[in-house]
Amino acid sequence: MKKIAVPTKENLVDDHFGHCDAYTVFSINQQNQIEGAVIVPSPAGCGCKSNIASTLQQLGVTTMLAGNMGDGALNKLKSHGIDVLRGCSGNVRVVVENFISGKTVDSGIGCSHNHEGGEHSCNHGS
Template sequence: MKIALPTREGRIDNHFGHCEMYTVFTVSENREIVGTETIPSPQGCGCKSNIASVLQAQGVVVMLAGNMGAGALNVLGNHGIQVVRGCSGEVKTVAEAWLKGELADSGVGCSHTHDDGHVCNH
């Protein structure tokens, strides 16, 4: 299994669509992290980018994120990626907490308007 986290300077980036990169952890059947890789973040809004298909192609099935709006949430869900919002902190610590069952989706998203005028609720 693989889990991804929007990352900036080793921590969960609170703004999913504008993160520096995605940290992807490979997890064993024993729920232990056995590998780490990073995927550069595409430019632009997360709900308008190809990141969901890229992550899906890499085998990612869970996204541990800070804030995320309905647009990105729907796109990831349509690609078979479960989203857990409300995460914060150092990415490996967050991933380990999720693996221990200590995290649940906050159900809270965010919304704002981009310079180009569209609102993607993230």
């Protein structure tokens, strides 16, 4: 079973990874369907300085679908075996459904502190 985490605030992708309310961890079955989801409360402190990477790793998370994040958080997650795709926004379930359908690509853009949200669910490849 594959596990995907999404920084969450009010059922939407939180645009600032390190300050989100919680992480929604989706379980994906062999048929590439969402089988379930659990909410993991965000630890105190900035994402890159907290224990969230090791917590998510212990839960079996291998992918993070995020809005924006700085290089420190990106490197911390990668060092714990978690691939990160940035540039996601919108409803967390729709974001995960787009990812498992192969419609998601990493924006390649780190945190710029200019967070303007959109209605799209993630950057899509051409």
